[in-house]
Amino acid sequence: MSNKIKLIWDFRGPDAAKIAEHHEFHLKEFIQIEKITLNITGFTVLNEVYAIAYMVVEKSEMIPVRDALKPHRGEIYTE
Structure with a gap:
Protein backbone atom coordinates (compact mmCIF):
# COMPACT_ATOMS: atom_id res chain seq x y z
CA MET A 1 0.00 0.00 0.00
CA SER A 2 1.46 3.34 -1.01
CA ASN A 3 1.42 6.37 1.22
CA LYS A 4 -0.93 9.18 0.32
CA ILE A 5 -0.45 12.83 1.24
CA LYS A 6 -3.27 15.32 1.78
CA LEU A 7 -2.21 18.78 0.59
CA ILE A 8 -4.21 21.53 2.29
CA TRP A 9 -4.95 25.17 1.50
CA ASP A 10 -6.37 27.33 4.32
CA PHE A 11 -8.79 30.18 3.65
CA ARG A 12 -9.94 32.69 6.25
CA GLY A 13 -12.47 35.49 6.26
CA PRO A 14 -16.15 35.93 5.53
CA ASP A 15 -15.74 34.49 1.99
CA ALA A 16 -13.60 31.51 3.05
CA ALA A 17 -16.19 28.86 2.14
CA LYS A 18 -16.76 30.24 -1.37
CA ILE A 19 -13.03 30.59 -1.99
CA ALA A 20 -12.31 27.04 -0.80
CA GLU A 21 -15.07 25.66 -3.02
CA HIS A 22 -13.72 27.58 -6.00
CA HIS A 23 -10.16 26.46 -5.26
CA GLU A 24 -11.31 22.83 -5.34
CA PHE A 25 -12.59 23.43 -8.89
CA HIS A 26 -9.07 24.46 -9.93
CA LEU A 27 -7.54 21.47 -8.16
CA LYS A 28 -9.77 19.19 -10.24
CA GLU A 29 -8.65 20.96 -13.39
CA PHE A 30 -5.02 20.49 -12.39
CA ILE A 31 -5.57 16.75 -11.82
CA GLN A 32 -6.97 16.35 -15.34
CA ILE A 33 -4.34 18.46 -17.06
CA GLU A 34 -1.38 16.89 -15.24
CA LYS A 35 -2.86 13.37 -15.21
CA ILE A 36 -2.39 12.93 -11.46
CA ASN A 47 -16.61 27.65 10.80
CA GLU A 48 -18.07 30.86 9.37
CA VAL A 49 -14.63 32.39 8.74
CA TYR A 50 -12.38 29.37 8.11
CA ALA A 51 -12.45 26.75 5.37
CA ILE A 52 -9.97 24.46 3.68
CA ALA A 53 -9.57 22.96 0.23
CA TYR A 54 -7.56 19.78 -0.18
CA MET A 55 -6.13 17.37 -2.69
CA VAL A 56 -4.75 13.88 -2.06
CA VAL A 57 -1.70 12.70 -4.00
CA GLU A 58 0.54 9.66 -3.99
CA LYS A 59 3.71 10.27 -2.01
CA SER A 60 5.75 9.81 -5.20
CA GLU A 61 3.87 12.74 -6.83
CA MET A 62 3.90 15.02 -3.81
CA ILE A 63 7.03 17.10 -4.47
CA PRO A 64 6.20 18.20 -8.05
CA VAL A 65 2.58 18.93 -7.09
CA ARG A 66 3.66 20.79 -3.96
CA ASP A 67 6.13 22.89 -5.92
CA ALA A 68 3.55 23.72 -8.60
CA LEU A 69 0.58 24.49 -6.33
CA LYS A 70 2.21 25.66 -3.07
CA PRO A 71 -0.21 24.26 -0.48
CA HIS A 72 -0.13 25.79 2.99
CA ARG A 73 0.44 22.44 4.66
CA GLY A 74 0.16 18.70 4.28
CA GLU A 75 -0.53 15.58 6.30
CA ILE A 76 -0.59 11.81 5.88
CA TYR A 77 -3.95 10.82 4.35
CA THR A 78 -5.95 8.08 6.01
CA GLU A 79 -9.20 6.97 4.46
Missing part, protein backbone atom coordinates in the same frame (compact mmCIF):
# COMPACT_ATOMS: atom_id res chain seq x y z
CA THR A 37 -2.90 9.33 -10.30
CA LEU A 38 -5.56 10.04 -7.66
CA ASN A 39 -8.71 12.10 -8.08
CA ILE A 40 -9.47 12.95 -4.45
CA THR A 41 -10.29 16.58 -3.70
CA GLY A 42 -12.66 18.42 -1.44
CA PHE A 43 -13.36 21.40 0.70
CA THR A 44 -14.50 21.65 4.29
CA VAL A 45 -16.07 24.62 6.05
CA LEU A 46 -14.74 24.56 9.60
Whole structure:
Protein backbone atom coordinates (compact mmCIF):
# COMPACT_ATOMS: atom_id res chain seq x y z
CA MET A 1 0.00 0.00 0.00
CA SER A 2 1.46 3.34 -1.01
CA ASN A 3 1.42 6.37 1.22
CA LYS A 4 -0.93 9.18 0.32
CA ILE A 5 -0.45 12.83 1.24
CA LYS A 6 -3.27 15.32 1.78
CA LEU A 7 -2.21 18.78 0.59
CA ILE A 8 -4.21 21.53 2.29
CA TRP A 9 -4.95 25.17 1.50
CA ASP A 10 -6.37 27.33 4.32
CA PHE A 11 -8.79 30.18 3.65
CA ARG A 12 -9.94 32.69 6.25
CA GLY A 13 -12.47 35.49 6.26
CA PRO A 14 -16.15 35.93 5.53
CA ASP A 15 -15.74 34.49 1.99
CA ALA A 16 -13.60 31.51 3.05
CA ALA A 17 -16.19 28.86 2.14
CA LYS A 18 -16.76 30.24 -1.37
CA ILE A 19 -13.03 30.59 -1.99
CA ALA A 20 -12.31 27.04 -0.80
CA GLU A 21 -15.07 25.66 -3.02
CA HIS A 22 -13.72 27.58 -6.00
CA HIS A 23 -10.16 26.46 -5.26
CA GLU A 24 -11.31 22.83 -5.34
CA PHE A 25 -12.59 23.43 -8.89
CA HIS A 26 -9.07 24.46 -9.93
CA LEU A 27 -7.54 21.47 -8.16
CA LYS A 28 -9.77 19.19 -10.24
CA GLU A 29 -8.65 20.96 -13.39
CA PHE A 30 -5.02 20.49 -12.39
CA ILE A 31 -5.57 16.75 -11.82
CA GLN A 32 -6.97 16.35 -15.34
CA ILE A 33 -4.34 18.46 -17.06
CA GLU A 34 -1.38 16.89 -15.24
CA LYS A 35 -2.86 13.37 -15.21
CA ILE A 36 -2.39 12.93 -11.46
CA THR A 37 -2.90 9.33 -10.30
CA LEU A 38 -5.56 10.04 -7.66
CA ASN A 39 -8.71 12.10 -8.08
CA ILE A 40 -9.47 12.95 -4.45
CA THR A 41 -10.29 16.58 -3.70
CA GLY A 42 -12.66 18.42 -1.44
CA PHE A 43 -13.36 21.40 0.70
CA THR A 44 -14.50 21.65 4.29
CA VAL A 45 -16.07 24.62 6.05
CA LEU A 46 -14.74 24.56 9.60
CA ASN A 47 -16.61 27.65 10.80
CA GLU A 48 -18.07 30.86 9.37
CA VAL A 49 -14.63 32.39 8.74
CA TYR A 50 -12.38 29.37 8.11
CA ALA A 51 -12.45 26.75 5.37
CA ILE A 52 -9.97 24.46 3.68
CA ALA A 53 -9.57 22.96 0.23
CA TYR A 54 -7.56 19.78 -0.18
CA MET A 55 -6.13 17.37 -2.69
CA VAL A 56 -4.75 13.88 -2.06
CA VAL A 57 -1.70 12.70 -4.00
CA GLU A 58 0.54 9.66 -3.99
CA LYS A 59 3.71 10.27 -2.01
CA SER A 60 5.75 9.81 -5.20
CA GLU A 61 3.87 12.74 -6.83
CA MET A 62 3.90 15.02 -3.81
CA ILE A 63 7.03 17.10 -4.47
CA PRO A 64 6.20 18.20 -8.05
CA VAL A 65 2.58 18.93 -7.09
CA ARG A 66 3.66 20.79 -3.96
CA ASP A 67 6.13 22.89 -5.92
CA ALA A 68 3.55 23.72 -8.60
CA LEU A 69 0.58 24.49 -6.33
CA LYS A 70 2.21 25.66 -3.07
CA PRO A 71 -0.21 24.26 -0.48
CA HIS A 72 -0.13 25.79 2.99
CA ARG A 73 0.44 22.44 4.66
CA GLY A 74 0.16 18.70 4.28
CA GLU A 75 -0.53 15.58 6.30
CA ILE A 76 -0.59 11.81 5.88
CA TYR A 77 -3.95 10.82 4.35
CA THR A 78 -5.95 8.08 6.01
CA GLU A 79 -9.20 6.97 4.46
